[in-house]
Amino acid sequence: MKHADEYRDHDLAKGLAHAVAGQLAALGATEARPIRLMEVCGGHTHAIFRYGLADLLPKSLEFLHGPGCPVCVLPRGRVDDCIAIARHPDVIFATFGDAMRVPGSTRSLLQAKADGADVRMVYSPLDALALARRNPDRRVVFFGLGFETTMPSTALTVLQAEAEGIGNFSILCNHITIIPTLRAILDDPLMELDGFIGPGHVTMIIGTEPYGFIASEYRKPLVVAGFEPLDLLHAIHMILQQKLDGRCEIENQYQRVVPNTGNPVARKAVERVYEPRATSEWRGLGDIALSGVQFRPAYRRFDAEAIFALRGERVADPVECRCGDVLKGLAKPWQCPAFGGACSPEMPLGALMVSSEGACAAYYQYSGLQNSALDAARNKVPA
Amino acid sequence: MTSPMKPLIAPAATSRRSLSATKVTLAHGGGGRAMRDLIDDVFVAAFANPDMGDMDDQARLDLARFTAIGDRLAFTTDGFVVDPVEFPGGDVGKLAVYGTVNDLAVGGARPLHLSCAVIIEEGADVALLRRLAASMRAAADECGVTIVTGDTKVVGRGQADKVFITTAGVGAIPAGRMLGTRRVCAGDAILVNGPIGDHGATIMAARGDMALEADIRSDCRALTPLIEALLAASPDTRFIRDATRGGIASTLSELAGEAGLGIRLEEKAIPVREQVRGICEILGLDPLYLANEGTFIAAVPAEAAAAAVAALRALPGGEGAAVIGRATAERPGGVVLDTVFGGSRIVDMLFGEQLPRIC
Known part of the structure; x- marks a missing residue:
């Protein structure tokens, strides 16, 4: 923990925040025309709120909370698929904890569990494989979700199941990839954005090279950052320095963990098991081409989508929610009419309210001290 | 299936029944001899104290003990379920004593007596129950309270998770203490x-x-x-x-x-x-x-x-x-x-x- 504490030092933070304020002034940023940076990763969103980072920085810097929370972009139809599988009497449905509360069209996995489905919370796909080993008379399905960060672990679990000849294990694959979605965001004509704080964990796998187009084609700086508050401040400082120098580059602030080349061994396992999917649905953002993966034919016997004849029904996002606008940074959570009323952590309507990495839940739980509009929205009486 | 602990307490240790089974079966909740064996040999043996009195359906407690301490009675109850039942630093029995004692203490009360109702899952190890009962006794002694009345029930496998314990507690609040x-x-x-x-x-x-x-x-x-x-x-x-x-x-x-x-x-x-x-x-x-x-x-x-x-x-x-x-x-x-x-x-x-x- 000492190692982590070094990255939370208040005095260092004050110095760095002061330097950032100087850069913002030199760039001519104001509250009316702020510099707008998107933190792509939900882990960053969480850290920004948990440490009250915005309190330390001038209002001439605005954070846009990007789509990098895998639970938050889970479409409702996909949750319905999970529940349909989990309701088979011989199925044990295993999932990461934070997917349990994501609302489907009528219910969440947590509610399905209460209704009798055998849904288990696990911490790793290998735990789900162990369940399959221990319960040979049941079919164990693991919900594989997440970005490149979690893809290698599900791919390796499938390879392990294959090596052991375990036949009662499969994965419902909802893995998605961040790069096509970043391009979609950059192509959105309404998007006004000055740079990206790049996702540390994803980059640990994919390396920095895939971000190249952001600098070369779209002329935006991106700095890959760690998850401690000083990491974030440092990354912001690096982005602003690029702006001051007139540079647009991909830089890596998180070099103590993330090699620029990523993890080729992990990528190899992923490529062996998965192939690009023509299109994947993201909650709030819709369909994005080549933004997810599916099993290669050689591994289809581990593919829950093939094993269980899923209806794969599309369920539209709730009309009253502005999840998509919030994900793209076009609206702040409290500007959504549902925020704090129909949609709260108790009764999440949109997925951004479910995970602590979701922008809406983060605003709801942690913020509102200096923002009376947010405070009012948060405390309004549910309709 | 009522099985009050009180009437089964024999006045002398010699007439207490003993339990030879290693696993609890539904018979231990059936109201017959097996249940008496379980209650006597596991719980009464561990909790034995003079406040248990003459083994009626209720403990009868001297009011003077309360009025010597204070001017108000504090009364609380709590249910205890935990997985795993035993963990580093404690077990569900200890929790059940400390938890109720603490709920009295934070109101300014001095805790005096507890009740203990145990719901046991069919198949539970008798050795585990003995450890939990001993642990409860040790915790009660440490807190200066006595367990004076209780109950056991046995439910089918899967209807409870090993052992659930509910305790209630009474204590007295010294005059003048006003917390809130x-x-x-x-x-x-x-x-x-x-x-x-x-x-x-x-x-x-x-x-x-x-x-x-x-x-x-x-x-x-x-x-x-x-x-x-x-x-x-x-x-x-x-x-x-x-x-x-x-x-x-x-x-x-x-x-x-x-x-x-x-x-x-x-x-x-x-x-x-x-x-x-x-x-x-x-x-x-x-x-x-x-x-x-x-x-x-x-x-x-x-x-x-x-x-x-x-x-x-x-x-x-x-x-x-x-x-x-x-x-x-x-x-x-x-x-x-x-x-x-x-x-x-x-x-x-x-x-x-x-x-x-x-x-």
């Missing part, structure tokens, strides 16, 4: 008796499904000595509540709401063990919301805070006592944390359980 949220004033110091989150983190690690190994024990303990010391050092203490499920965040949110005041916390003043912080970092959890079993929050007048902390620090379980914040007139009903990093954020009550994050 309504007595808390803006400016009061908020203190905690030691590091937070030990119990919640221990249980998570002990479940073994995270392959986490940590040198950590539950904080499960009787708070009576600490609370008596606190009230002696700071007689005008306003409020005490043990921060069990939901952690100190939930207790403080309740306090803010009920007192109509704001609470301002200083993150760097809140004691958290390294191991607990490590587990929280790995799983993306917040120690403010982790359960405790021997940790309380108190509000004392600001001028009494130093004496209160010093008194607590002199006792086992109070070594880590600290002032962690203060009550304020701003933002009534809300809890605000000044972070180690120099920012601030709202600390809200959670709707459900904390769920580990995936990345």
Whole structure:
């Protein structure tokens, strides 16, 4: 923990925040025309709120909370698929904890569990494989979700199941990839954005090279950052320095963990098991081409989508929610009419309210001290 | 299936029945000899004390014992379920004694007697029940309370998880002790008796499904000595509540709401063990919301805070006592944390359980 504490030092933070304020002034940023940076990763969103980072920085810097929370972009139809599988009497449905509360069209996995489905919370796909080993008379399905960060672990679990000849294990694959979605965001004509704080964990796998187009084609700086508050401040400082120098580059602030080349061994396992999917649905953002993966034919016997004849029904996002606008940074959570009323952590309507990495839940739980509009929205009486 | 413990207590140890089975079966809940064997040999043998009296359907307690202490009776009950049943630093039996004793103590009461109702799952190990009963007796002796009445039920496999225990407790409150949220004033110091989150983190690690190994024990303990010391050092203490499920965040949110005041916390003043912080970092959890079993929050007048902390620090379980914040007139009903990093954020009550994050 000492190692982590070094990255939370208040005095260092004050110095760095002061330097950032100087850069913002030199760039001519104001509250009316702020510099707008998107933190792509939900882990960053969480850290920004948990440490009250915005309190330390001038209002001439605005954070846009990007789509990098895998639970938050889970479409409702996909949750319905999970529940349909989990309701088979011989199925044990295993999932990461934070997917349990994501609302489907009528219910969440947590509610399905209460209704009798055998849904288990696990911490790793290998735990789900162990369940399959221990319960040979049941079919164990693991919900594989997440970005490149979690893809290698599900791919390796499938390879392990294959090596052991375990036949009662499969994965419902909802893995998605961040790069096509970043391009979609950059192509959105309404998007006004000055740079990206790049996702540390994803980059640990994919390396920095895939971000190249952001600098070369779209002329935006991106700095890959760690998850401690000083990491974030440092990354912001690096982005602003690029702006001051007139540079647009991909830089890596998180070099103590993330090699620029990523993890080729992990990528190899992923490529062996998965192939690009023509299109994947993201909650709030819709369909994005080549933004997810599916099993290669050689591994289809581990593919829950093939094993269980899923209806794969599309369920539209709730009309009253502005999840998509919030994900793209076009609206702040409290500007959504549902925020704090129909949609709260108790009764999440949109997925951004479910995970602590979701922008809406983060605003709801942690913020509102200096923002009376947010405070009012948060405390309004549910309709 | 009623099986009151009382009538089965034989006046002399020699006529007590003994139990030879190693696993509990439904027969042990059937009201016949098997049930008597279980109650006599496991529970009555462990709890035996003069307050059990003449084995009727109820314990009969001398009022003089209560009036010698105070002018009000305190009465509470709590159910205890935990997986695993035994964990580093305690077990469900110990929890069931300390938990109820603590619920009395935080109201300023001196605990005197407990009841104990046990729901046992078919197939439970008799050896486990003996360990739990012995553990309850040891905890009761430590707290100076007696277990005076009880009940057992056996339910089918899968209808309970090994053992569920419900205890109720009575105690007496010394005259003049007035603790409650309504007595808390803006400016009061908020203190905690030691590091937070030990119990919640221990249980998570002990479940073994995270392959986490940590040198950590539950904080499960009787708070009576600490609370008596606190009230002696700071007689005008306003409020005490043990921060069990939901952690100190939930207790403080309740306090803010009920007192109509704001609470301002200083993150760097809140004691958290390294191991607990490590587990929280790995799983993306917040120690403010982790359960405790021997940790309380108190509000004392600001001028009494130093004496209160010093008194607590002199006792086992109070070594880590600290002032962690203060009550304020701003933002009534809300809890605000000044972070180690120099920012601030709202600390809200959670709707459900904390769920580990995936990345």
